[in-house]
Amino acid sequence: MSAEFEHLVAEFERFQAGIRSADDRFAGLGAMQQELAELRASASSPDGGVTVVTGPGGAVLDVRFTEAGLAKGPQALSAAVLATLREAVGEAARRQALIVQEHVGDDLGLVDQVLETQATAFGTTVEELRAKLADEPPRTAAEDFSEERVLRQADAAPPPPPPPPAGGDSAGDKFLRTLFEEDD
Structure with missing residues (x-):
């Protein structure tokens, strides 16, 4: 069960990383929209x-x-x-x-x-x-998102999975522990 739990934790943390990445991309879209409006x-x-x-x-x-x-x-x-x-x-x-x-x-x-x-x-x-x-004169922007990608290439490899948690005290560990404790 410990290996399965570790796998679930790693999957959950990968999911969280994906959410953070999407949030970063949408922040970049907001900046783009602002630049276009100005x-x-x-x-x-x-x-x-x-x-x-x-x-x-x-x-x-x-x-x-x-x-x-x-x-x-x-x-x-x-x-x-x-x-x-x-x-x-x-x-x-x-x-x-x-x-x-x-x-x-x-x-x-x-x-x-x-x-x-x-x-x-x-x-x-x-x-x-x-x-x-x-x-043409360069634009001035509050933030530089020029290296951010909004559209993924179809052939791009998914990001590597995060390393397994060292201390077992990550937010994902706590969440999954709470989830499993409620089922027992």
Whole structure:
């Protein structure tokens, strides 16, 4: 019965470790959600006459004009606004992809997908967009979960079982002892 009890204790502690791991992953998701909610990206026209600020999902939060930008005339101003909007929304999408990749890993190739889609849509190259991504200022976050995994790979081995308890006074031992004492 002692070997069976030790096996049950080891299984229970492995279960507890799995719960702690899931809790850690969900904490990372909360941080990711917060980072996404706080996301801001901006772009300015080449002459600085138009500035667009976007948020999560490319939502337009602000559009600013300088006097020089307004003096361009309707067609030139419209073209500058549209080009600057595209750039700011593209930057927001790239940053979002980076945030998600940092938290869930690169199994999906999300950043590459975004860069390829934008290269096609904007008539540029993936390399040019990747350079912009490298030039963008780094995010500041309260915690760094970039090494945390949220999605498991299908072929990943399960974590090794915890070593058997040395003193027999772990929380799992106490729980199982209480459980067995009630049955007697």
